[in-house]
Amino acid sequence: MKNRKKPNEEQNRKLSRRDFMSAAAAVAAFTIVPRHVLGGPRRIPPSEKLNIAGIGVGGQGSGDLRAMESQNIVALCDVDWRQAAGTFRRYPNAKKYKDFRIMLDKEDKNIDAVVVATPDHIHAVASMAAIKRSKHVYCEKPLTHSVYEARVLAKATREYKVATQMGNQGQASEGTRLMSEYIWAGAIGPVREVHVWTDRPLRGLNDVWWPQGVGRPTGKEDIPSTLDWDLWLGPAPQRPYSSAYVPFKWRGWWDFGTGALGDIGCHRIDPVWRALKLKYPISVEASCTLVNTETFPVASMVTYHFGARDGFPPVKLTWYDGGIRPPRPEELEDGQHLGTNGILFVGDKGKMLEYTLIPESKRKEFGTPPKVIPRSPGHHQEWIDACKGGKPAGSNFDHAGPLAEAVLLGNVALRPELKEKLTRTSLLWDSKNLKITNLPEANEFLRCSYRKGWTL
Amino acid sequence: MRNLERTAEGQDRGFVRRDDQLNKGTGLSRRDFMGAAAAAFTIVPRSVLGGARHIPPSEKLNIAGIGVGGRGAGDLAAVSSENIVALCDVHQSHAAGTFKRYPKAKKYRDFRRMLDQEDRNIDAVVIATPDHTHAVATMKAIKMGKHVYCEKPLAHSIYEVRKVTEAAREAGVATQLGNQGQASETTRLVCEFIWDGAIGPVREVHSWCNRPISPRGIDRPKDKHDVPPTLDWDLWLGPAPERPYHPCYLPFSWRGWWDFGTGVLGDIGCHQLAPIFRALKLEYPTCVEACSSGVNSETAPLASIIRYEFPVRYDFPALKLTWYDGGLMPARPKELKEGLRFGNADDNLFLGDRGKMLGHRLLPESRSKEYGRPPKILARSPGHHKEWLDACKGGPPAGSNFEVSGPLTEVVLLGNIALRMGQKLYEKGLKLYYDGPKMKIINLPEANKYIRSEYRDGWTL
DSSP states (O other): OTTOOOOOTTSOSSOOTTTOOOHHHHHHHOOOOOHHHHTOSOOOOTTSOOEEEEESOSHHHHHHHHTTTTSEEEEEEOSBTTTTHHHHHHOTTSEEESOHHHHHHHHGGGOSEEEEOSOHHHHHHHHHHHHHTTOEEEEOSSSOSSHHHHHHHHHHHHHHTOOEEESOGGGGSHHHHHHHHHHHTTTTOSEEEEEEEOOTTBOSSSOBSSOOSOOOOOSOOOOOTTBOHHHHHTTSOOOOOOTTTTTTGGGGBTTTOOHHHHHHHHHHTHHHHHHTTOOOOSEEEEEESOOOSSBOOSSEEEEEEEOOBTTBOOEEEEEEETTOOOOOOTTSOTTOOOOSSEEEEEETTEEEETTEEESHHHHHHHOOOOOOSOOOSOHHHHHHHHHTTOOOOTTOHHHHHHHHHHHHHHHHTTOGGGTTGGGSOOEEEETTTTEESSOGGGGGGGSOOOOTTOOO | OGGGOOOHHHHHHHHHHHHHHHHTTOSOOHHHHHHHHTSSOOOOOHHHHOOSOOOOTTSOOEEEEESOSHHHHHHHHHTTTSEEEEEEOSBHHHHHHHHHHSTTSEEESOHHHHHHHHGGGOSEEEEOSOHHHHHHHHHHHHHTTOEEEEOSSSOSSHHHHHHHHHHHHHHTOOEEESOGGGGSHHHHHHHHHHHTTTTOSEEEEEEEEOOOOSOOSOOOOOSOOOOOTTBOHHHHHTTSOOOOOOTTSTTTGGGGBTTTOOHHHHHHHHHHSHHHHHHHTOOOOSEEEEEESOOOSSBOOSSEEEEEEEOOBTTBOOEEEEEEETTOOOOOOTTSOTTSOOOSSEEEEEEETTEEEETTEEESHHHHHHHOOOOOOSOOOSOHHHHHHHHHTTOSOOTTOHHHHHHHHHHHHHHHHHHHTHHHHHHHTOOEEEETTTTEESSOGGGGGGTSOOOOTTOOO
């Protein structure tokens, strides 16, 4: 890494081409202290309780912790103590922190595992800090903020042999299993086309969960006394506080979130990933409404192409968000709802909406496919079991890493800086080398530079 | 009296035009055609009014402009080989440039007054008002036996389009819609490639445009503004419902507001879908569905996809036609070589059983080179505006005369109904099924309210 200058605050948030080391080289160069030096995770028999710390404990974090209350919740960390107040009250015995780095230092001996539910831009640094201390990690989706981070994080968990799980709880559902089982039983024949959609960021007809397609706020706002803005920013570039980001609305901002695709893609593409044994896309392209360097577009369509895999033909996967959807399949009877966050498989011999064969007559005729996938004890329980020496959780980072990479690669195809170039080509993806092969300047969007003081 | 000068030739021309269009398969079967004409709407027979005067090619037309700023200025410039005798605009400052350019033309604010006062001095009108005024202006001119050039879309509602189309047929006036691309070489090539079987039977077409270029997905403003002294707001509103003036509506941005405009599809659809209609002889669709980035009762959305399904026609198989706007577009066809542009500005992608065509380029490039050009079977145009001028002087009907552009506009406007009913259809799990000849949405009665808009008191078609 000798040629690489450390990015500083004055530099553009993107790495210039000269400064930029290929993401692949960076992954290779990423050094992890062997776990025998650190001792690895402690062995916990199933009869014992895990000691769990939460990082980002308001919002979804509070829900994740509730799902793990069978264990000991020993420490809680949040940069916004008002947002975290309810969770703090619920676990009065847990120690409270603002900075996860301090918490991990001080509580190292008291913690077996962490639950990370911060905004997306903190996922990787917090997860990595925990992994390096041999803590098991449950991290909310999307696994990380950049493709590079997802690759490095998955690599680290293999080295440290910690138990991991991404927060896409739908993976543990009956529906996800049925989708695979129908496809594997040949219910619709070979699948060459899949459509996945969400109405997010729309919330109903005329409201949004969070704004997209907007510029940076110009007004000055006082930082709430309960919020540590500098810690909230974490590795992201410095900018003044605004209530346009916190809480929850950070999802729409490139520096912090990953848009509708990042929010929902890891949920809804996951069953497709499993059923069709997807590994990595060979190309990705996108079209969208006006997009700027601040926020994601109001609506987008992202198209992935996957090559042939293990007896599966090449498949085209199209993602839609912001109210845009695929055409209503003619096999779907009038009156049947297409779904707000849906999946449509198009096979050579039929179609399947979620895990329902269409039309109804086809579903009845086919019956149920053989149950070949073990059912889950529950998404969070899977991880708790894995932490105690059980089998890997369903969305462990070896699975979730590549899935998150593909999702985040879709966002690269939406970058406004690449828009003109991408009228002449798709992004061709070399997953092995973590590299966009036909548009070198696109590679800089595989990583984000970190503010001084932050490392992975 | 020149405008009473009606000849048998003039009569025949009217009928010849109609039959000619029928034979070309413009979308209306003869039965539909007669059915539509027999509807309740009554038009004073043109023998009473005198019809259009006979003008030999050697003579100049006397043309009046209605809505003469913006696009209207361009249209008038394109017909300025003729006499521009009167100009009408409700917005004096917006029209100022055009007024200066034609200093001898009489100036008006209200097209009704202009037509009444200048009746004897005008042969033809060019209408380039906002969409919500197209039909009332067009209809009055037609009823007075004037030839009409009207900007696209032909009208603001399907009902208006139908009535205007019928009236033009009855009156035997020469008409042209402002979709100038119809006169292009491209449009002809699209037809000739497809009719030559270059890509085989076409079952799927994708059409897109990256507009809008004015705000969408917004609510009605609440702040108050004084009406500029040069604007007659009441006349600008015309038949549209009363509302306070606001600069967010004009100029141009009215396109996004449902009461005045017709969104991107209305703005561009009549341009972009015209070659598809012509090449594939489209008539009314059986159904349509739409999704969007959010549509409200005030404005069109920022982005939408509208999907039409057309039945089998003549020798053409059933067709799925997908419209995208707001920057959305179909995925890059794999036949298009890396490095070749596939932009979101606007284009049409035809998917045939034996190949693909982007605009009028066969894909891949090698196929295009190998194929060369299809046989030239369509007559080339002397120019879009010239077509109309010729038609006014007894020449053949213009390429986008209302028999052709009426049905096209109806289908475009039907897309907007699907868009406005999109969420309802989605919740009910339906596509919108349509009976074109009857102008009726079959499976969602409440959607029919958008077929025809209510006019303010004092305005009629």
